[in-house]
Amino acid sequence: MDKPIDHYWLKRLTEVKSVLEANHFEVHLAESSLEAGSILLEEIIPKSGAKTVSWGGSMTFVNPGLYEKVRRLPSLEVIDTYQKGMPPEEMVELRRKSLLVDLFITGTNALTETGKLVNLDMIGNRVAAITFGPRSVVILVGRNKIVPDVEEATFRVKNYAAPVNAMRLDKKTPCAETSYCHDCKSPDRICNSWSIVEKSFPKGRIKVVLINEDLGF
Numbered sequence: 306m307d308k309p310i311d312h313y314w315l316k317r318l319t320e321v322k323s324v325l326e327a328n329h330f331e332v333h334l335a336e337s338s339l340e341a342g343s344i345l346l347e348e349i350i351p352k353s354g355a356k357t358v359s360w361g362g363s364m365t366f367v368n369p370g371l372y373e374k375v376r377r378l379p380s381l382e383v384i385d386t387y388q389k390g391m392p393p394e395e396m397v398e399l400r401r402k403s404l405l406v407d408l409f410i411t412g413t414n415a416l417t418e419t420g421k422l423v424n425l426d427m428i429g430n431r432v433a434a435i436t437f438g439p440r441s442v443v444i445l446v447g448r449n450k451i452v453p454d455v456e457e458a459t460f461r462v463k464n465y466a467a468p469v470n471a472m473r474l475d476k477k478t479p480c481a482e483t484s485y486c487h488d489c490k491s492p493d494r495i496c497n498s499w500s501i502v503e504k505s506f507p508k509g510r511i512k513v514v515l516i517n518e519d520l521g522f
Contacts, residue, residue, distance in 0.1 A: 359403035361431030363412030365521035409439035415458035447520030
């Protein structure tokens with residue numbers, strides 16, 4: 306068999322898709338980040354009727370080039386919270402405005418095989434938008450984010466995703482030095498607000514794109 310790892314993950318992702326749909330999420334399955342981009346640009350965004358768009362931190366959204374493609378869509382008013390060099394108070398205000406867009410795009414720190422989205426934020430704008438505010442939310446999920454249950458999800462977030470992101474952002478935290486969580490009191494701590502989303506309400510508001518590639522942290 307060619308590409309046995311991809312076949313393995315396709316079976317796993319297909320099962321997760323069924324569980325998520327039972328939890329009222331709208332779910333799309335993509336073989337690659339390229340296909341995920343086509344699903345987002347050609348299917349989800351046009352069908353959403355969105356006039357405004359924004360996003361939360363997600364390397365799964367940025368690294369395949371989707372951020373640049375969505376940002377340039379002429380049909381959408383963009384609230385771009387990825388702008389660099391902006392004063393902190395202005396960036397916070399943009400993130401507040403992003404909570405009321407028609408379409409919000411982000412990733413997830415972990416997705417359980419029982420169909421739960423598990424996330425941990427520094428500021429809280431991403432977890433806030435996932436749970437309430439934007440009319441529709443798109444979650445882009447690489448296969449490496451799949452874990453058995455919430456316990457494994459929280460371990461993954463605290464001892465992998467958070468340290469890697471702290472290193473990426475040059476945060477002065479113990480985990481950036483040791484690679485695992487110390488439940489620190491650092492001013493640079495990025496682990497402040499948890500969310501666990503068990504079901505999408507209303508049905509279909511949260512749209513999950515499962516991608517058969519390792520993407521993001």
